[in-house]
Each structure stands twice: as structure tokens, then as C-alpha cells.
Amino acid sequence: MNKCVFVTGATDGTGLAIARRFAKEGYDVMIGSRSGERAEAAAKKIADEFGVFSKGYETRIFDEDNVKAIFDDIYKSGRRVTTLVLNAANLGIGQESLTVNIDDFMAVYQTNVGWNFMMARAAAKHMIENKGGSIVFITSNSAIRVTKDRCAYCSSKSAILGMSKSFAVDWGKYGIRSNCVLPGMIKTERWRTNLNGTKYSLPNYTPIEDIAEYEDIADAAYYFGSDQSRNTTGAELVVDGGMLAQLTPDITRKLWKDEE
Numbered sequence: 001m002n003k004c005v006f007v008t009g010a011t012d013g014t015g016l017a018i019a020r021r022f023a024k025e026g027y028d029v030m031i032g033s034r035s036g037e038r039a040e041a042a043a044k045k046i047a048d049e050f051g052v053f054s055k056g057y058e059t060r061i062f063d064e065d066n067v068k069a070i071f072d073d074i075y076k077s078g079r080r081v082t083t084l085v086l087n088a089a090n091l092g093i094g095q096e097s098l099t100v101n102i103d104d105f106m107a108v109y110q111t112n113v114g115w116n117f118m119m120a121r122a123a124a125k126h127m128i129e130n131k132g133g134s135i136v137f138i139t140s141n142s143a144i145r146v147t148k149d150r151c152a153y154c155s156s157k158s159a160i161l162g163m164s165k166s167f168a169v170d171w172g173k174y175g176i177r178s179n180c181v182l183p184g185m186i187k188t189e190r191w192r193t194n195l196n197g198t199k200y201s202l203p204n205y206t207p208i209e210d211i212a213e214y215e216d217i218a219d220a221a222y223y224f225g226s227d228q229s230r231n232t233t234g235a236e237l238v239v240d241g242g243m244l245a246q247l248t249p250d251i252t253r254k255l256w257k258d259e260e
Helices: 011-026 038-050 064-076 102-131 151-172 195-200 214-225
Strands: 005-010 028-033 056-057 085-087 133-138 174-182 236-239
Touching: 005 011, 005 102, 011 028, 011 085, 011 195, 011 214, 028 038, 038 056, 038 133, 056 064, 064 102, 064 214, 085 102, 085 214, 102 133, 102 174, 133 151, 133 214, 151 174, 214 236
Parallel strands: 005 028, 005 085, 028 056, 085 133, 133 174, 174 236
Antiparallel strands: none
């Protein structure tokens, strides 16, 4: 049976780069997105480019019936998910703690914690039958150092660190590993267009004077998701150019050499 990865939020950006990284290694690739149409389009691109089996699924957040239906469909196709990469997230931007609507606050937790739990549990049942597998959470360095007016997002990303460790302990006996990738600033479309000053905000002042490309996160996800990390579980890998390591970023330097 061929190895099979399911990647959530994988129609563009980091998620698509992760899907392409596994496809490059010959994995069957399942694409999850809130838009079934976009998921199918991304899956077709993956299949055409890499010659692997790929299928897109519409994912409905915090809907356990939807989660069960997805994994049942994969099972009926004769495949078993061997790696789950949980990349999709509710970003919870601009939620001022004293005024945020509690439903908006909890919606972040429903996606980032509750729904991820449902996805991981469904995938684990495939992995148990397959005598092992890997769960990879794409969390954030905001799980450790927080950002203003993003309490739900930052605290939910912290919760994921605990959830991943719990899976590592609870499911290790089945050969299931669970680990987290913690990106910092990434060269997203929002960054490239400098939306809200993103390109010149403090997280860009990394010690190595650069930030991550999508492929940097994809490489970290592949490391945890593949047999390369077969003896690593309950761990975190920070991919943020050293931002968490420094106390006082050098904000006097010019940020981008290509603009000098």
C-alpha cells in the first residue's frame, strides 16, 4: 500500500507547498479546503505534476460527520492515511480581548483545537490499522511569544503544543508519532504586498536576516511526517530564522538587501 498524506488548508501557500513536497516523494496526496472546488483543482495540479494519486475534499470546520465521511471515503478507496498535516487555521486577527465577541473567540478554538482534534482522531484510526503513522501540526512561534490582540489565536496555538504531546503519549504504543512545526514570519502573499505593514514589522528582524519561504515549512513538515524522524515524537521544530532565540532584535539595520 502506498503512503498517503492528508494536508488541510492545502490549495495555496504553505499548505500547497507541503502537499507538493510529499507528492515529490511519491505519496498519495489528499487535499483539504473549505472550498471543495479549489481542493479538487489543487489535487489535479498535484496529480498532473507528480504523477501521484491526489484527491480534494471539502472540509467543514467543527463538523465531525464531515470528518468521518472524508476518512471513510479514503478508506473505501483502499488507501490509509499514513501522515496527517494540520495546516489550516483560523487566524483570529484583530480580536481585542476586552471587546471580542465570545462566539468569534470560540470560533478560533473550534478550528485550531476542536476540529484539529477530530481530524487527528479520525486519521489515527487509519494509522492504527497501518501499524503506525505521523501527525504534524503547523502551529506558530506565537504559541510561545504572543501577538497583540490575538489572544484566541496565540493561546489556541499553545494548546496545540499540549495536544500534540498528549497524542504522542497516548498513541505512541500504536506507532503513531505527533510533532509540531512552529513557523515565524513567512513570505506569504500578504507579506509580499505589505498588507498592514507586514513586510516591515518586527518579526522580520531575524538573526539570519531572512524569513521563511513556503518550502522551508514544507521541508520541516516532511521531516516530521516521514520516516526521517521515526524516533521523534512530542517534539517541536521552530522555523523562524532565530527570532525566538533573541531578546533584542537589531531594528537599526536595513531589512531587505534587495531594496538597498
